Amino acid sequence: KNQVEQSPQSLIILEGKNCTLQCNYTVSPFSNLRWYKQDTGRGPVSLTIMTFSENTKSNGRYTATLDADTKQSSLHITASQLSDSASYICVVTYLGVSGYALNFGKGTSLLVTP
Amino acid sequence: GAGVSQSPSNKVTEKGKDVELRCDPISGHTALYWYRQSLGQGLEFLIYFQGNSAPDKSGLPSDRFSAERTGGSVSTLTIQRTQQEDSAVYLCASSFTGTAKNIQYFGAGTRLSVL
Numbered sequence: 001k002n003q004v005e006q007s008p009q010s011l012i013i014l015e016g017k018n019c020t021l022q023c024n025y026t027v028s029p030f031s032n033l034r035w036y037k038q039d040t041g042r043g044p045v046s047l048t049i050m051t052f053s054e055n056t057k058s059n060g061r062y063t064a065t066l067d068a069d070t071k072q073s074s075l076h077i078t079a080s081q082l083s084d085s086a087s088y089i090c091v092v093t094y095l096g097v098s099g100y101a102l103n104f105g106k107g108t109s110l111l112v113t114p
Numbered sequence: 115g116a117g118v119s120q121s122p123s124n125k126v127t128e129k130g131k132d133v134e135l136r137c138d139p140i141s142g143h144t145a146l147y148w149y150r151q152s153l154g155q156g157l158e159f160l161i162y163f164q165g166n167s168a169p170d171k172s173g174l175p176s177d178r179f180s181a182e183r184t185g186g187s188v189s190t191l192t193i194q195r196t197q198q199e200d201s202a203v204y205l206c207a208s209s210f211t212g213t214a215k216n217i218q219y220f221g222a223g224t225r226l227s228v229l
Contacts, residue, residue: 034217041223042223043118046217089157106156107156
């Protein structure tokens with residue numbers, strides 16, 4: 001069972017609207033949580049990275065939140081643009097005695113329409 | 115180049131053939147990762163190189179998969195006797211060091227199609 005679950009699986013919104021993507025995880029012990037944007041045919045690009053003590057982090061119109069108690073994160077996109085159409089991947093880093101490992105969600109596919 | 119470069123961008127091969135995928139990491143990055151992304155699936159970790167340390171091969175799905183990193187820079191992922199289930203996008207990423215906080219920078223990937 002994947003330790004990082006993302007929802008919704010896909011989402012269609014109108015240009016200019018806001019949206020929120022969810023990421024729930026069971027990974028423990030937790031080191032950090034990252035959100036990546038992956039355009040079609042491209043590699044993922046880092047949007048935000050948050051550690052245990054950080055509740056929110058912004059990158060332009062992207063704002064990520066983290067609740068380490070409930071093991072939930074969200075990515076909020078404000079005033080969406082057509083270029084926001086992409087897959088958004090949540091990645092949780094597990095820190096164990098032998099090192100760290102990345103746990104990837106399956107992503108949310110976002111389509112922004114005119 | 116400024117980013118992670120992968121080649122070829124697309125590879126079509128026949129079942130049973132061997133393929134080699136290449137990754138040029140960002141200059142100065144000591145950590146290099148290979149991932150596989152199948153249709154509708156999340157990224158799957160394959161192998162991790164950090165400096166001169168022995169690589170973490172825990173993600174390689176079978177002994178048909180191998181990878182090497184020469185001179186601490188360029189890496190090659192080799193798949194022997196390819197199978198149709200090997201069809202996927204193979205992504206390479208590098209980071210400045212292998213610590214947990216470092217951002218991984220990804221290449222555009224190699225799309226492998228096994229017929």
